[in-house]
Amino acid sequence: MNIDGKLTAKRLREKLSIEVMELKSQHGINPKLTVILVGEDPASQVYVKNKVKQTQEIGMISDEIKLPRDTSEKELLNQLERLNHDESVHGILVQLPLPKHIDESTIIAAISPNKDVDGFHAMNSGRLFNGEKGALVPCTPQGCVMLAKQHLGDDLSGMHAVVIGRSNIVGKPVAMLLLQENCTVTIAHSRTKNLPEVCKQADILVAAVGIAEFVKADWVKPEATVIDVGINRVLTDEGKYRLVGDVDYANVVNKCAAITPVPGGVGPMTIACLLKNTILAAKQSIS
Ligand code: NAD
Numbered sequence: 001m002n003i004d005g006k007l008t009a010k011r012l013r014e015k016l017s018i019e020v021m022e023l024k025s026q027h028g029i030n031p032k033l034t035v036i037l038v039g040e041d042p043a044s045q046v047y048v049k050n051k052v053k054q055t056q057e058i059g060m061i062s063d064e065i066k067l068p069r070d071t072s073e074k075e076l077l078n079q080l081e082r083l084n085h086d087e088s089v090h091g092i093l094v095q096l097p098l099p100k101h102i103d104e105s106t107i108i109a110a111i112s113p114n115k116d117v118d119g120f121h122a123m124n125s126g127r128l129f130n131g132e133k134g135a136l137v138p139c140t141p142q143g144c145v146m147l148a149k150q151h152l153g154d155d156l157s158g159m160h161a162v163v164i165g166r167s168n169i170v171g172k173p174v175a176m177l178l179l180q181e182n183c184t185v186t187i188a189h190s191r192t193k194n195l196p197e198v199c200k201q202a203d204i205l206v207a208a209v210g211i212a213e214f215v216k217a218d219w220v221k222p223e224a225t226v227i228d229v230g231i232n233r234v235l236t237d238e239g240k241y242r243l244v245g246d247v248d249y250a251n252v253v254n255k256c257a258a259i260t261p262v263p264g265g266v267g268p269m270t271i272a273c274l275l276k277n278t279i280l281a282a283k284q285s286i287s
Pocket residue numbers: 140164165166167168169170171188189190191192195208209210211229230231232246266267270
């Protein structure tokens with residue numbers, strides 16, 4: 001069966017819109033997300049447009065700063081310095097990837113950890129690693145765990161979770177979140193031996209690899225819940241592009257207990273969790 005990411009994200013946004021109303025009425029705070037886009041990368045423009053739209057739809061303030069491609073690292077750092085000190089801004093997101101002449105890690109480190117709604121700052125990774133409450137946790141991994149719970153219920157303890165991929169954006173944080181849920185966690189990656197055998201042990205299998213239809217049906221046990229993070233564009237026989245995940249969906253869907261489709265699975269959860277993080281940052285700014 002499919003796990004419906006669109007519906008889960010919609011329900012989360014509805015819940016968040018109530019929290020926004022409460023923040024306004026009880027504390028006079030209107031959560032504000034500022035997104036910075038450097039350059040004109042078409043995919044990034046689409047992502048930013050969707051972020052702005054969904055932010056406004058739940059009653060939050062959205063601000064978009066568009067900078068030309070040749071913006072210097074120093075200029076971007078100056079913008080961040082200003083936003084870090086602007087009390088009306090609760091969340092700051094710098095859309096990645098950045099042009100090559102700007103060092104991403106320098107930029108991520110310059111965002112105030114309290115406004116780092118992408119959750120990529122080392123302070124927030126550390127808080128997640130330590131299991132501290134109130135950490136701003138990367139959005140896609142949060143979405144993955146919510147979708148796993150959508151099918152399995154809130155108690156994931158004792159389940160064996162296998163995460164394929166060890167990036168700082170998806171693989172590592174999703175593994176940390178699943179560990180917090182008391183799963184037994186295996187992180188598999190490009191050097192893992194006998195990957196199909198490792199995957200076959202998974203009660204929860206998270207694929208964050210970036211290779212189209214990489215995970216095959218005979219890697220998945222029948223009781224498994226499969227969370228497919230991948231977004232890959234492949235050319236069809238008709239010469240058009242279509243999006244596929246990191247899992248061979250057509251053959252896995254009838255083999256496993258539940259799976260997130262691509263599109264319509266993890267993808268919609270990412271922006272919803274970004275809104276969730278911005279509201280959390282706004283709440284944490286009150287004290
Ligand atoms: P990445 O390239 O940073 O990391 C890929 C990981 O896969 C690496 O850690 C690597 O060790 C592992 N890997 C590569 N080849 C492998 C192999 N042959 N066997 C086992 N492991 C292998 O990618 P990422 O940023 O973590 O993203 C992963 C996928 O998730 C991509 O398709 C990306 O587009 C997608 N993604 C989706 C969302 C979303 O909102 N749904 C968000 C972020 C990323």
